[in-house]
Amino acid sequence: xxxxxxxxxxxxxxxxxxxxxxxxxxxxxxxxxxxxxxxxxxxxxxxxxxxxxxxxxxxxxxxxxxxxxxxxxxxxxxxxxxxxxxxxxxxxxxxxxxxxxxxxxxxxxxxxxxxxxxxxxxxxxxxxxxxxxxxxxxxxxxxxxxxxxxxxxxxxxxxxxxxxxxxxxxxxxxxxxxxxxxxxxxxxxxxxxxxxxxxxxxxxxxxxxxxxxxxxxxxxxxxxxxxxxxxxxxxxxxxxxxxxxxxxxxxxxxxxxxxxxxxxxxxxxxxxxxxxxxxxxxxxxxxxxxxxxxxxxxxxxxxxxxxxxxxxxxxxxxxxx
Numbered sequence: 001x002x003x004x005x006x007x008x009x010x011x012x013x014x015x016x017x018x019x020x021x022x023x024x025x026x027x028x029x030x031x032x033x034x035x036x037x038x039x040x041x042x043x044x045x046x047x048x049x050x051x052x053x054x055x056x057x058x059x060x061x062x063x064x065x066x067x068x069x070x071x072x073x074x075x076x077x078x079x080x081x082x083x084x085x086x087x088x089x090x091x092x093x094x095x096x097x098x099x100x101x102x103x104x105x106x107x108x109x110x111x112x113x114x115x116x117x118x119x120x121x122x123x124x125x126x127x128x129x130x131x132x133x134x135x136x137x138x139x140x141x142x143x144x145x146x147x148x149x150x151x152x153x154x155x156x157x158x159x160x161x162x163x164x165x166x167x168x169x170x171x172x173x174x175x176x177x178x179x180x181x182x183x184x185x186x187x188x189x190x191x192x193x194x195x196x197x198x199x200x201x202x203x204x205x206x207x208x209x210x211x212x213x214x215x216x217x218x219x220x221x222x223x224x225x226x227x228x229x230x231x232x233x234x235x236x237x238x239x240x241x242x243x244x245x246x247x248x249x250x251x252x253x254x255x256x257x258x259x260x261x262x263x264x265x266x267x268x269x270x271x272x273x274x275x276x277x278x279x280x281x282x283x284x285x286x287x288x289x290x291x292x293x294x295x296x297x298x299x300x301x302x303x304x305x306x307x308x309x310x311x312x313x314x315x316x317x318x319x320x321x
Contacts, residue, residue: 038172041155042078045071045176048151061202064144064186065125071148074175077111081172087169088264104168104225109224111171112278115178115217122182122210124201130155136202138193145186145203152180168265171220178213185209222266230261233268236296242272249288251280257310260298269300271299274312 052068055061084107092099135226144206159173185205191200232238238258245255257273272295276285 011052016214019188035082037158038078038082038085038169041141041158041172041176041183042075042082044151044155045075045078045179048148048155048179049075050247051151052148053146055147059140059144059185060134061136061138061141061186064141064148068148068262071179074172077107077114077170077175080107080110081168083107084168098263101267104163105224105227105264108168108171108220108275109228111175112220112222112224114218115213118178119210119214119217122206124151126206126210129203129206131202132315133199136190136193136199138190142187142190145183146191149180149183151185152176156180156244171224174216174220176210178279181212182209183207202232227265232260233262233297236260236268236298241296245274245289245292251276251278251285252289253277257304263300267300268296269302270298271302273304273306275306289319 008267016134048319049068049071052064052071056068081104082313086105087100087103090100128166136229155176156173159169159176166280185208192198192205226234238260242255242258246252252274255272255276258270259272260268260270262268274285274289274290285305286303293301
């Protein structure tokens with residue numbers, strides 16, 4: 001039995017090393033740009049939160065108070081996202097052999113959970129306001145909500161641009177988008193109250209915003225939890241990969257015992273057992289397997305070459321993985 005690793009070929013010199021350095025520099029540049037976007041969004045959110053709290057207390061609007069309270073959660077989540085993004089750049093060490101690239105995924109999970117809690121809190125407060133209606137200064141509510149909407153639009157534009165696969169920033173952007181929806185709800189409620197005097201518009205529009213926040217929170221939690229639980233990356237069919245590699249890679253007789261997972265939202269890893277047919281030398285075989293799997297977006301591969309029967313008790317070639 002031969003245990004081999006196909007992620008790093010023996011020859012690291014020349015253009016391959018230069019390409020790696022270029023990719024690393026590009027990654028760091030993109031990461032720092034993402035940090036700046038998060039930092040600006042955090043500053044804008046804090047200012048808008050202070051204005052929203054003051055406006056909500058003055059006008060008596062639940063929609064504004066809920067929106068300001070949500071902005072407080074957003075400020076914390078943006079700070080967490082920024083910290084996680086910076087932590088992800090730390091190199092691997094003895095205690096973290098894969099590095100810290102999963103920190104942003106953990107931050108996204110926390111942010112998604114906070115979105116669910118925010119939705120529950122807004123819903124509870126809206127029900128209370130239905131039971132006990134309160135007077136609302138619709139004019140002040142309209143002005144403050146417009147300020148909050150402007151701040152949220154700017155923050156969302158900052159966070160929405162860039163890498164669409166950045167789950168951490170998507171989680172932060174979802175928080176800001178939910179705030180944006182809250183501000184829109186507050187403006188609509190203020191307009192209805194100004195025109196008709198119908199006070200239930202305030203909690204009713206808050207409930208609508210809470211439902212949209214719930215939907216976003218569930219999506220972020222589901223995606224980040226899938227990565228944290230070592231789920232197979234979306235779009236990868238291990239059975240098809242196991243069946244296709246022998247046709248794609250000369251020298252491979254069969255493939256089995258496949259395991260695939262994601263370190264982050266973009267980095268896919270795989271381990272697998274390969275049975276060679278003896279027509280190709282092991283180094284060339286490993287490199288060919290690595291190249292074939294790279295087409296599926298798998299960048300880190302560990303291959304175990306089987307020269308006899310599979311030694312693992314749970315190894316079953318019939319099932320492909």
